[in-house]
Structure formats: C-alpha cells, structure tokens
Amino acid sequence: MKQKTAIITGGSRGLGRDMALNLAQDGVNIIFSYHSNQNKANEVISEIEAMGQKAAAFPFDANNPKSGQDFINKATNYLQQENGSKNFDFLINNAGTGTFNLVPDTTEVQFDEMMNIHLKSVYFLTQAAIPYLNKGGRIINISSGLARFSLPGMSAYAMMKGGIEVFTRYLAKELGKRNITANVIAPGAIATDFAGGSNKDKEKADLISSITALGRVGKAEDIGGTVAFLCSKKAGWINGQRIEVSGGMLV
DSSP states (O other): OOOOOOEEESSSSHHHHHHHHHHHTTTTTEEESSOOHHHHHHHHHHHHHTTOOOOHHHHHOOTTTTTHHHHHHHHHHHHHHHSSSEEEEEEEEOOOOOOOOOGOOOOOHHHHHHHIIIIIIHHHHHHHHHGGGGEEEEEEOOOOGGGOOOOOOOOHHHHHHHHHHHHHHHHHHGGGGGTOEEEEEEEOOOOOGGGGGGGHHHHHHHHHHHHHHHHOOOOGTTTHHHHHTTTTTGGGTTOOOOEEEESSOOO
C-alpha cells in the first residue's frame, strides 16, 4: 500500500509538532517547515524516523508570502527524488504567531505582519500546493477560537483567522470536483510558546480554566489527533467545516 505524505507548515514545535507526530503514528510521511531553529526541526525528524516514517524539513518565513512558493518547490522536489512524483496528500497550514495589542495601540506594521503570516501566506502557499495535491487529498487550515469569541487585544490576529475560515469554505467548493476536502480546526487557548507563552502564566491559565467546560488550559497534545482524524478515511465526508477544539471554552 502506497504511503501518504503530509506537508505541515510550522511543524518543528508546539501544535505543528504534535500534528506531525500524530500523522506519523498513522503511517504518514511528513514534510514540514520551520522558521529558523533547524536543531528543533532535526529533533522532530528523528522522532518521526524512529516511528519508521520518512521526514524532511525546509525553511519557511510566513511573514514573506513569496517564501511559500520556495517552500513548496523544495518540498515537491524532495518528493520527486524520494518517490518519483511531486504529488502529496495532505496540506496543513499551521505556521503562525500572535500579537497582543488593543485596537487603539495596533500599528500598521503589526497589522501587516498578522495579515502576511495568517492570511496572505496561507492563501498563496495553498495556491502553490494545489497542483500537487492528489485526488482525494485534504487541506486543513488552523484558525482560532478567537474567530468565534472576542478577547481584548487580539483583533488583528482574529480578523485574519476569520478570513481563513472563509477561504476554507471556498477551497471546499472549488476543489470538490477533485474529491479534495478542506476544513478548519480552531484551537482554544493552548499553553505553548505562542504569543510569548502567556497562556502558561498561572493567572491567565486560571482565568482560561474558569471559562472552559473541561476546566483546564489546552495542551499541544490536544490538537494533533483531530488533524490526524481529518486526514483519515473516517473523515472523508467532512468538508467545508469549522471544528473548534477548545475543551468547551466559552460555550
């Protein structure tokens, strides 16, 4: 049986790392991007290879939308060398960071950075990847609970994630004829290094826990399994949907 391949942006740590490991556990080969820490990327490659799967990592700067084309070129050239084909099966747009500023304090530079990282780069990296997605492939975009509920200071970030949710529905509509599905996963508050790691602070963690039905802050390990499920045969009829993975935050 031919092994499938996933391309994941931002796979060297946090949520992306857990996505990569969950997919590798399901027998999927992994190509992922990293921003600058090649040592962390190499650690993830070693973890995946220890499971018996192939793995490779290439740099990608999400703040530079043109970098996405270069990343896809490197990924597909690698696939050509390894498999004799540039095609792959799953695209997970995960790379990102956050900025915390109230609306009156948000600068144009900060706004543009959020737009480049979370909207423009995702759009054009996906555009570059679409020709190489196998029939029956899957696209999974990562949004945020903040596109549903509003917490002060995250407006620019959340706006872009709202745009990604609209983009995903259009992908589902336009790629349906190739039997490619497109869905969104929207994590709630996760205790990672995202946005400076503020969700790890006890005061904020206590607040998040108090407004979450399951009574705690999310962990990176809470997200990857849902991505793996959406890439499985069992999820083949899920399309154009937003799945919030937040433990019941602000339900």
